[in-house]
Amino acid sequence: MESSLVEIVEGTTKLLVPQESLIDKAPPKEPAFFNPRARINRDFSIIAYATFIQNFKGPKTFLDSLSGIGARSVRVANELREVEKVFVNDVNPKALEIAEKIAKLNNVTNCIFSENEACRFLSLHSKRDQRGAIVDVDPFGSPSRYLDCAIRATFHGGLLSTTATDLTVLHGLFPAACKRKYYGVPVRAEYGDEIALRLILGCTNLVAGRLDVKIVPLFVQNNMHYYKTYVKVLVRTGDGEEMGYILDCKNCGNRHATKENNPECQVCKSKAELAGPLWIGRLYDKDFVNNMIAKEEEFEVDKSCKKILERCREEVEMPPTYYTIDEIAHMKRCPPISLAKTITKIQKAGFRATPTSLNPAAFKTDAPINEILSLV
Numbered sequence: 001m002e003s004s005l006v007e008i009v010e011g012t013t014k015l016l017v018p019q020e021s022l023i024d025k026a027p028p029k030e031p032a033f034f035n036p037r038a039r040i041n042r043d044f045s046i047i048a049y050a051t052f053i054q055n056f057k058g059p060k061t062f063l064d065s066l067s068g069i070g071a072r073s074v075r076v077a078n079e080l081r082e083v084e085k086v087f088v089n090d091v092n093p094k095a096l097e098i099a100e101k102i103a104k105l106n107n108v109t110n111c112i113f114s115e116n117e118a119c120r121f122l123s124l125h126s127k128r129d130q131r132g133a134i135v136d137v138d139p140f141g142s143p144s145r146y147l148d149c150a151i152r153a154t155f156h157g158g159l160l161s162t163t164a165t166d167l168t169v170l171h172g173l174f175p176a177a178c179k180r181k182y183y184g185v186p187v188r189a190e191y192g193d194e195i196a197l198r199l200i201l202g203c204t205n206l207v208a209g210r211l212d213v214k215i216v217p218l219f220v221q222n223n224m225h226y227y228k229t230y231v232k233v234l235v236r237t238g239d240g241e242e243m244g245y246i247l248d249c250k251n252c253g254n255r256h257a258t259k260e261n262n263p264e265c266q267v268c269k270s271k272a273e274l275a276g277p278l279w280i281g282r283l284y285d286k287d288f289v290n291n292m293i294a295k296e297e298e299f300e301v302d303k304s305c306k307k308i309l310e311r312c313r314e315e316v317e318m319p320p321t322y323y324t325i326d327e328i329a330h331m332k333r334c335p336p337i338s339l340a341k342t343i344t345k346i347q348k349a350g351f352r353a354t355p356t357s358l359n360p361a362a363f364k365t366d367a368p369i370n371e372i373l374s375l376v
Contacts, residue, residue: 004031005098007105010039011046011300013078014105015071016098032069032095033140041226042072043301045161046079047309048219048230049134050299051291052159053082056133061085063125063132063153065118065146066139068092070099070111073136077108079299087132089114089121122149131155138163143200144181147207156235159218162200164227170196187248187273189255190327193222193358194283194320195246200229201279202243208233217281218288219312222358242281245274246321253331253369257320267369286316311357318364322356325363328376337376339363345375 005016021027021034053060060083064073067088077086088099088111096113103111114121118137125131126149135154137146143162154160164170169178172188179185182203186195197220208215215231222228241259248255249265249272256266257280265272293309329336339355343363346353351367365372 005101008036010042010071011075011079013075014102015069015074016102016105017069017071030094032092032098034069034071037224038226040223040302040304041163041221041228042075043299043305044219044221044228045072045136046075046299047292047296047301047305048161049076049159050080050082051288051295052218052230053080053133056155056157056159058133058155058157059084059129061087061132061134063087063089063122063135065089065122065135065137065150065153067095067099068138069095070102072138074099074102074106074108074111076134077103077111078106083134084110086111087114087121087125088112089116089118091115091117118146119149122146122153126152132158134159134161136161139165141166142169142181144203144207147204148211151204151208151211151213151233154233156233158233159230160204160215160233161228161230162204164196164200165225167196167225170199170227182278184276184278187246187275189248189275190324191255191322191359191362193227194322194356195275195278196227197222197229197283197358198246198278198280198320199275200227201231201283202277204229204231205243205279206277212236216285217279217283218285219292220283221308242279243277244280245276246278246280248273248275253327253373255321255369280320282316284312284316286313289313289316308357311355314354315356315364318352318354318356319366322359322362322364323372324359325361328372331373332376342376346372349375 006019017034027035067073067090070088073088137143137150171192172186175185182199214234219230244259251270252268254267289312325336343353353365
């Protein structure tokens with residue numbers, strides 16, 4: 001196994017990774033899974049965790065329930081000096097062997113390794129004095145099966161970060177599976193990435209409510225086949241107002257968030273599709289994103305992180321769902337104009353419009369679809 005490991009660097013952390021994972025298109029699961037293309041996902045985690053932990057009151061512990069070779073957790077231990085203890089857990093003993101080697105390579109001494117099934121590991125940390133300030137769940141596929149025990153393992157005021165990679169389910173190819181896993185159904189749309197993130201947050205919110213806990217989204221991020229949500233966990237119930245539906249009209253292009261389970265389009269009166277129930281509140285906390293932008297400069301992360309964070313800051317207060325410039329051009333049956341020109345035209349007409357972090361060729365606006373089409 002040792003001869004098949006090669007050394008790479010992420011951030012300021014040296015990693016030992018299976019050589020095949022750097023060559024093969026689909027990273028192999030033997031001897032342990034590692035995806036080098038998920039580096040941006042881990043970079044954002046480092047920025048988000050650093051931003052969060054600086055203001056957290058309580059034991060600064062990090063629980064990595066599905067650590068793999070420990071790329072994320074050892075980076076936390078090595079790059080975030082404020083974190084006191086890092087619990088590195090995986091069910092694969094070969095992955096843990098590599099994780100221990102990586103910790104030694106970086107002279108990290110605050111990692112505690114355990115070989116356990118994820119929910120069992122999280123359940124062992126469900127007592128008040130053993131919970132994590134930050135809890136991470138990064139599975140193959142859906143995180144839904146782990147949400148109950150992950151929330152229980154998170155301190156009041158702590159941060160829960162979850163990853164989902166089951167894109168075919170979240171994008172509407174298997175609506176029955178989506179309803180079973182996320183308690184809501186998507187619609188197939190150009191803005192499917194946002195629907196996916198809102199379904200994940202909606203599921204997390206429903207599980208939290210059953211436990212008399214409230215979630216507050218701080219940040220979300222998508223890249224390739226990864227969706228990542230970061231929520232603060234508070235021991236009090238929410239009022240339920242952040243749950244609802246996204247109405248999507250294929251006839252006129254109208255879409256908006258609604259709390260009503262009514263499929264009638266308000267613009268053309270056609271029967272529309274409804275995605276949900278899902279989270280219709282904000283995806284980002286403005287202060288948290290601003291603090292992430294300030295923190296980003298302290299770390300060795302991908303250059304795209306800052307640009308994406310700046311887009312997040314712009315769209316914090318925008319309504320749900322985005323439009324792509326190709327989608328608008330298709331509706332108008334004309335060549336697309338640039339994103340910058342599209343946003344400028346809408347703003348000059350008195351509406352709000354910003355780029356979105358969720359798609360590099362898309363924008364959010366409070367202008368109705370008929371106004372957008374007449375302006376562009």
